[in-house]
Amino acid sequence: MNLFRTTLLAAAAATAVLATPMAMAQGAKLKVGLMLPYTGTFAALGVAIENGFRLYVQEQGGKLGGREIEFVKVDDESDPSKATDNVNKLVKRDNVDVIVGTVHSGVAMAMAKVAKDTGTLLIVPNAGADAVTGPMCAPNIFRSSFSNWQPGFAMGEVVAKKGHKKVVTITWKYAAGDESVKGFKEALEKGGGQVVKELSLPFPGVEFQALLTEIAAAKPDAVYTFFAGGGAVKFVKDYAAAGLKKSIPLYGAGFLTDGTLEAQGADADGLFTTLHYGDSLGTPRDSSFRLAYAKSYKLQPDVYAVQGYDAAQILGTGLAAVKGDVSKKAEFAAAVQKAKIDSPRGPFTLSKAHNPVQDIYLRQVVGKENKVVGIASKGLTDPARNCRM
Numbered sequence: 001m002n003l004f005r006t007t008l009l010a011a012a013a014a015t016a017v018l019a020t021p022m023a024m025a026q027g028a029k030l031k032v033g034l035m036l037p038y039t040g041t042f043a044a045l046g047v048a049i050e051n052g053f054r055l056y057v058q059e060q061g062g063k064l065g066g067r068e069i070e071f072v073k074v075d076d077e078s079d080p081s082k083a084t085d086n087v088n089k090l091v092k093r094d095n096v097d098v099i100v101g102t103v104h105s106g107v108a109m110a111m112a113k114v115a116k117d118t119g120t121l122l123i124v125p126n127a128g129a130d131a132v133t134g135p136m137c138a139p140n141i142f143r144s145s146f147s148n149w150q151p152g153f154a155m156g157e158v159v160a161k162k163g164h165k166k167v168v169t170i171t172w173k174y175a176a177g178d179e180s181v182k183g184f185k186e187a188l189e190k191g192g193g194q195v196v197k198e199l200s201l202p203f204p205g206v207e208f209q210a211l212l213t214e215i216a217a218a219k220p221d222a223v224y225t226f227f228a229g230g231g232a233v234k235f236v237k238d239y240a241a242a243g244l245k246k247s248i249p250l251y252g253a254g255f256l257t258d259g260t261l262e263a264q265g266a267d268a269d270g271l272f273t274t275l276h277y278g279d280s281l282g283t284p285r286d287s288s289f290r291l292a293y294a295k296s297y298k299l300q301p302d303v304y305a306v307q308g309y310d311a312a313q314i315l316g317t318g319l320a321a322v323k324g325d326v327s328k329k330a331e332f333a334a335a336v337q338k339a340k341i342d343s344p345r346g347p348f349t350l351s352k353a354h355n356p357v358q359d360i361y362l363r364q365v366v367g368k369e370n371k372v373v374g375i376a377s378k379g380l381t382d383p384a385r386n387c388r389m
Helices: 002-026 045-057 080-095 105-117 148-159 173-188 207-218 231-242 261-268 284-297 303-321 328-340
Strands: 028-038 067-074 098-101 121-122 141-143 166-172 195-199 222-226 249-253 272-275 356-364 368-382
Touching: 028 045, 028 207, 045 067, 045 231, 045 284, 045 303, 080 098, 080 105, 098 303, 105 121, 105 141, 105 173, 105 272, 121 261, 121 303, 148 173, 148 222, 148 249, 148 272, 148 356, 166 207, 173 195, 173 222, 195 207, 207 231, 207 303, 231 249, 231 261, 261 356, 272 368, 303 328
Parallel strands: 028 067, 028 098, 098 121, 121 141, 166 195, 166 222, 222 249, 249 272
Antiparallel strands: 272 356, 356 368
8 A cells, every 4th residue: 555655656746747847837937037227327228128028028918928927136237247146146046037138238248158158048138249149149148139230330331421531439448339339440441431549438437528629639520439328418418518519420329319318408419320229210010119118107218118128029929939938948049030020110030149130220319309310221130250059
């Protein structure tokens, strides 16, 4: 009798083990770790990304791939020195199924390394570090935003076509700024222009005066810049206050004027930027998104909200294909790579390196809008240099 009972218990235990993945896929909550900046220069960007992500989940009835979502949040403080510890807390302490983050490229690089080492699913909703979908590319790493190369390269094409031959660049000295300038320079030189001076300052410094004096002395045909958040606000205001806006055209990656126009005021009027989203697309898909976002958060969405929303779309697409079972990484990746993501920015696909293949718009600031005035580069694919996957 005891032997019979022991056999029954063993069989029941074995059945429970076999049933666990399916039970988890159908019933257990999916733990999503949000590792975003909630304080400091990029705080508003982190909030917008989370809002966008939550909006898509809300539209799906609170579930993706049949699983209810549970959020675990970590403030990464845009500090690369804390990044590895922060992401390990999510993976090892909180046992999240998916990591979503972040804004700062230096932090994202640490996140990508941990994701690659542990096999944890990572979706990057902003940071454009080229290496994430370059040398660090992996089957479990996806991006819903852009590579730093993309807006920079597109603006290089625009500035060259406008006939500007001698250009000065200015940015923070970190991965995002360096790579944005590199993309710009590549396209400008192909178009016959030249970067005559590359200026930078440590992140997140905003003491621009000495560098603005250098720009004035160099007398270039134009200036290209990469700044975001609070730094972008101060740079645009200081550039205008120095009298440079009237004499030397300023061009930038779109983060210069995205989510910052209210604070920049009239100093931003007329500025041209390049980005994969704008405030006046006017498509039914974008209009419905903007209305839903405004109703939910009493705010107008920006590119960061779109990227958060599309991070959730990518996750939902993959989870639907694997019926909520995130352990099926190959099937998840295959489904996402085949998909066309129906984004407010316009439909996009993912490259083999898992970076969006997308239109980059030319935008001009008109009042409080980044008005789309054309397409700077159609279906632009990041070169994903040194990606081996």
